[in-house]
Amino acid sequence: MSRRVRLWLLALGGAGLAALLFAACLELPGFGGDRHPYGERAVRESLARRTANAVSSVNFDQRAFDTMGEMTILFAAVLGTVVLLRQTRDEHRAQPAPAHVAPPVRRYALITLPVALLVGLYVVAHGQLSPGGGFQGGVVAATALHLLYLGADYRALERVRPVGLYEVGDALGTSAYLVLGIAGVLAGTAFLANTLLPYGTFNTLSSGGTVPLLNAAVGMEVACAAVVLLARFLDQAVEIEENAVGTEESGE
């Protein structure tokens, strides 16, 4: 295919996409309106299953299969990172020297750490009630742990963070989601159908059927995935060094 033909093909495809997008935009509900055909249906369904946070109901009930895809993407991405950033044969681990931390930074980090961790867990646990859920809370909890790196040093962080356990936790979280989905099949309905558990009382922690459980599974998966991801990056940035063969200078 010559360059000219390729350009024409690209132009044609681009023009078609632009026309379709423009046509679709003409049919959209107006900006900032308080009525939306999909929104009304989603809210009706989430209220029927006594899930106060309609977004969680969409994520973990009405479109739980989509969420499984997203979770698997994260799992695969972290798996790829673990493989790519492993220690290769021509690298060695250098013990990082303890760094000096300014006292105000240390104080701030150590005070904020438990608060941030608690906020993360709270956001996971209240996903069916208030904004947030497994994804958001998981990331908050995982990053909260790394305040220890700011407040103390890398070795202190490594002591409270056995990466192997978090790798297992990542896999367990992912499996828990799948098992909950299969439990729906075994119970006689469908994969990931929210018919396993009683829906509970509206606006309490135990409401929404399987939504809080799926939320917890995703929270565990995301928190562990973020910890493993950051651990691999931190290892590369702080510990792993190339053996001095072809390099001009090692570190600065």
Place this chain on the structure above:
Amino acid sequence: MNDMLIAVTLLLVAATATAAVAARDPVRQALVLAVLGVALALLFTVLQAPDVALSQLAVGSALTPLLLLLSVRKVRRRGRRKGRTE
């Protein structure tokens, strides 16, 4: 009032996004990216999407800049000549 708020946050997002593109130093870019994350989280909150705002705040303004900074540190630690990675 509400429209005003939306317009202001949209402008804020546009300004910080432009700054993120204009910054050439990766370290500075990561920091501007964190600010952009906060601006986007504000915009999502104003547009009544607190769930997305929370994700944006956690991922866009904490996790992504941190990963970028760590990558920059790794690259610099390799002792490559400056100017080659420009």
